[in-house]
Amino acid sequence: MQQRIGQGWTQCLGLLLYVLLLSLWGYALIGLGSEEHQGDVYRIIYMHVPAAFAAFMCSFVLFVASIYGLKRNKHGQAVLYGRAAAEVGLAFTLITLVTGSIWGKPTWGVWWTWDGRLTTTFILLLLYGGYLFLWSAVSDPVLRTKVCSILGLLIFADVPIIYKSVTWWRTLHQPPSLFQGGQGLIAGEFLSLLLGGIAGVSLLALWLIWQRGINLGLQKEIDTQLIKKSLRY
Amino acid sequence: MQSQKKRNRWIVAATIIALTVVGMSLLQLSTNSVYFYVPHEAQAQAASLSEQTIRIGGMVEGGSVHWQAQELSLSFVLSDLKGHRLTVAYHGAPPDMFKENSGVVVEGRIRADGQQFAAQKLMVKHSEEYKAPGKDHSLDKGLLEKSLFGQ
Numbered sequence: 001m002q003q004r005i006g007q008g009w010t011q012c013l014g015l016l017l018y019v020l021l022l023s024l025w026g027y028a029l030i031g032l033g034s035e036e037h038q039g040d041v042y043r044i045i046y047m048h049v050p051a052a053f054a055a056f057m058c059s060f061v062l063f064v065a066s067i068y069g070l071k072r073n074k075h076g077q078a079v080l081y082g083r084a085a086a087e088v089g090l091a092f093t094l095i096t097l098v099t100g101s102i103w104g105k106p107t108w109g110v111w112w113t114w115d116g117r118l119t120t121t122f123i124l125l126l127l128y129g130g131y132l133f134l135w136s137a138v139s140d141p142v143l144r145t146k147v148c149s150i151l152g153l154l155i156f157a158d159v160p161i162i163y164k165s166v167t168w169w170r171t172l173h174q175p176p177s178l179f180q181g182g183q184g185l186i187a188g189e190f191l192s193l194l195l196g197g198i199a200g201v202s203l204l205a206l207w208l209i210w211q212r213g214i215n216l217g218l219q220k221e222i223d224t225q226l227i228k229k230s231l232r233y
Numbered sequence: 234m235q236s237q238k239k240r241n242r243w244i245v246a247a248t249i250i251a252l253t254v255v256g257m258s259l260l261q262l263s264t265n266s267v268y269f270y271v272p273h274e275a276q277a278q279a280a281s282l283s284e285q286t287i288r289i290g291g292m293v294e295g296g297s298v299h300w301q302a303q304e305l306s307l308s309f310v311l312s313d314l315k316g317h318r319l320t321v322a323y324h325g326a327p328p329d330m331f332k333e334n335s336g337v338v339v340e341g342r343i344r345a346d347g348q349q350f351a352a353q354k355l356m357v358k359h360s361e362e363y364k365a366p367g368k369d370h371s372l373d374k375g376l377l378e379k380s381l382f383g384q
Contacts, residue, residue, distance in 0.1 A: 036364035038330070045363075108356045109328025115268045157251045166380075170268045170290065172338055174361040175380050185376075187365035 014207055021200045028193055035190070041106045042190075048099040049178070049194060050201035051092045055124065056163070057202050058089030059156045061209055062131075066152030069145050077217050079145045082152050083135055084212035088205050089155075090128035097121060108172060116165035117173035124162060127155045269338050271382055272317040279347030289350060290338040290358060290381050294318065298333055311339065311350065313382055319343070323352040330357040336377045 028046040035042040065082035073079070100118070101111045112118065131151050138144040166175045177185040178194075186194065269288035289311060297310035307323045321339050331337065336358035341351045360377040 033366050036366045038359075038363075042363060106328070107330055107359050109331070110354065110356050113356065154251050154254060157255050161255065170381075172268070172356055172358060174359050175376075177361040177363065185361050186363040189365060190363050 010211070014211070017200065017204050017207060021197075021204060024193065024197055024200060028197075032189065032193065038107060041103060044099050044103045046194060046197045048096060048103060050197040051095040051099065052121075053198045054201045054205040055089050055092040055096055056159050058085045058092060058128075058205055058209065059124070059159045061085040061206070062089065062152045063156035066149035066156075069149045069152075074142050074145050077213065079148060080216040080220065081209060081213040082149065083132070084209045084216060086128050086131040086135075086152070086155070087212060088208045090125065090132065092201075092205060093121065093125045093128055097125060113172050115171040115173055116169040117162065117171045120158060120162040120165050124155070124158050127151070127158060131155060272311060272313045272319055273315075275343055276317060276319065276347035279343050280345050283343050283345040286340065286342060286353070288338050288340045289319075289343070290336065292378070292381070293331070293333050293335055293337055295333045300327070307355075309333075311337065314378065319348055319350050321350045321352050321355075323355050325355070327355055328357050330359065331355065334374070336360070336381050 025046060028043050032043070034040045062082050062085040065078050065085060069076075069079040069082060097118075100121075104113075105111050131148060134151055135144060135148055138147055163176075165171060166173050269290040270282075272289060272291050275282060275287065275289050291311040291313050294310040294312045299308045301307075305325055307325070307327055309321055310318050311321050312318045323339070323341075338356045338358055339350060339352040340354035340356070342353075343350050358377065358381060360373065360380065362373060362376060
């Protein structure tokens, strides 16, 4: 294991992202004007939308790690990055649901409703949780890599369903505002900050997966050493 | 060779499971459970639907809202803007975003004649637009209608 947590520049990178995001959210709260129809409530989209995109991106990392783990890296690091992605994905899915709920109460009038978008996102939360559950349920590492990676592929399959849910079915949740072919659904000054937020939070998610993946690798190495040691006595 | 075969079997199994789940969830959500009916669908099946709790989505007709603060009673006309209308009665304070000519989804019971709806829950359907204040006050109603009633 060549990499180490806590190397100077990786910490600096994390700290930089943290400061960047804090100032972005600060500006979203103080610097920007309120929205014409929703007032101040809309500001939560700067946390809600980036968190949702980050949760989607985690499933992509999980997908790649699962394919790699299934095909050629049964004993190695790949599945550890998959697990790291599931952990980070779980956190961002939870943030998405909680912030969405807080936005929903004043805007829709309800905290929660079982429409297509909310239900499929809730399923994503359960799947991420299920992945971690499954991980701790299987002790044989090779078998664990297999079953967890297969579930990883499934989790990735849920994401396009979530994304298209608002176009395929009737939902309370509104259709997507972003990437709709330049229709200008979001006012320019709101849009640039939102895109910045999506980029920032996605990078943060990648950074977290990266660090957590190294961390899990070190843990595995420690466990192996301990077992070797205890066998010797 | 043997392990290569086994590995491929796993991948095939995984793909099949993934496709099945995706297919099933598509089928389930698109046919069996419509999140809300539009007015003319609910009215056409009003006699059978009146036995259960359903949701209907539509626009709040301008000038139709009656709000009695003392009794906390609200009534308005829910319309699909194509001539299908039903009167909705609701007991309780409406959400802040509720207003005339906005989109709503109501949850409750339709009367067998299809003209009256007793709502237990009133939800405002928001459109996907975010406007800077003062510049352009109007929301694009077309977007909301498309999202409610389809093309």
